[in-house]
Amino acid sequence: DADVTQTPRNRITKTGKRIMLECSQTKGHDRMYWYRQDPGLGLRLIYYSFDVKDINKGEISDGYSVSRQAQAKFSLSLESAIPNQTALYFCATSDPGQAPGGQYFGPGTRLTVL
Amino acid sequence: SQQGEEDPQALSIQEGENATMNCSYKTSINNLQWYRQNSGRGLVHLILIRSNEREKHSGRLRVTLDTSKKSSSLLITASRAADTASYFCATDKTGANNLFFGTGTRLTVIP
Numbered sequence: 485d486a487d488v489t490q491t492p493r494n495r496i497t498k499t500g501k502r503i504m505l506e507c508s509q510t511k512g513h514d515r516m517y518w519y520r521q522d523p524g525l526g527l528r529l530i531y532y533s534f535d536v537k538d539i540n541k542g543e544i545s546d547g548y549s550v551s552r553q554a555q556a557k558f559s560l561s562l563e564s565a566i567p568n569q570t571a572l573y574f575c576a577t578s579d580p581g582q583a584p585g586g587q588y589f590g591p592g593t594r595l596t597v598l
Numbered sequence: 599s600q601q602g603e604e605d606p607q608a609l610s611i612q613e614g615e616n617a618t619m620n621c622s623y624k625t626s627i628n629n630l631q632w633y634r635q636n637s638g639r640g641l642v643h644l645i646l647i648r649s650n651e652r653e654k655h656s657g658r659l660r661v662t663l664d665t666s667k668k669s670s671s672l673l674i675t676a677s678r679a680a681d682t683a684s685y686f687c688a689t690d691k692t693g694a695n696n697l698f699f700g701t702g703t704r705l706t707v708i709p
Binding site: 517519574588594 | 631633638641642643646686696701702
């Protein structure tokens with residue numbers, strides 16, 4: 485079973501709709517992240533959380549909100565989706581105390597806003 | 599803004615050849631990481647090099663880091679068709695709590 489899972493994997497929605505993307509992990513990591521990827525722009529950080537009570541904005545948090553329901557679950561919401569939020573969204577986890585280091589990524593959610 | 603920039607943006611080589619990708623960054627770092635992404639899929643962590651290290655190896659991968667030039671390179675030796683993917687560098691900036699990703703190098707290995 486995958487260590488980091490994301491649901492849904494694909495979603496098409498309309499402008500103005502509220503959307504929730506969910507992420508679950510079985511790695512036991514405290515740190516979780518949400519990124520979006522646009523063609524030619526690499527990954528940009530939306531929000532990150534270092535534990536259940538710690539939520540931080542990333543580079544591009546406007547238009548998004550998050551909820552850390554448990555150590556293993558971190559959800560991303562688009563309150564009122566707009567077309568320029570069409571992108572590939574990734575959840576990731578990390579534990580800086582574990583070798584070899586780095587972040588572990590989910591398979592991604594492809595979101596299309598019409 | 600992006601912290602790292604990879605060069606070249608795209609690279610096409612024959613199977614068996616070596617592939618070299620470069621990454622430049624702007625500020626001081628704790629470490630630099632390389633990731634691989636197959637088309638449309640999640641990123642996979644390849645290797646991490648700390649700011650006090652100059653070279654690191656993992657299988658067919660060799661990473662160098664020059665903090666004076668704020669640059670890193672990733673060398674993949676004896677490339678295989680299965681190495682075809684995008685490769686990203688990511689920097690763990692001093693004083694920051696998250697990674698900053700570059701825009702990636704698209705590697706194509708021709709069988």
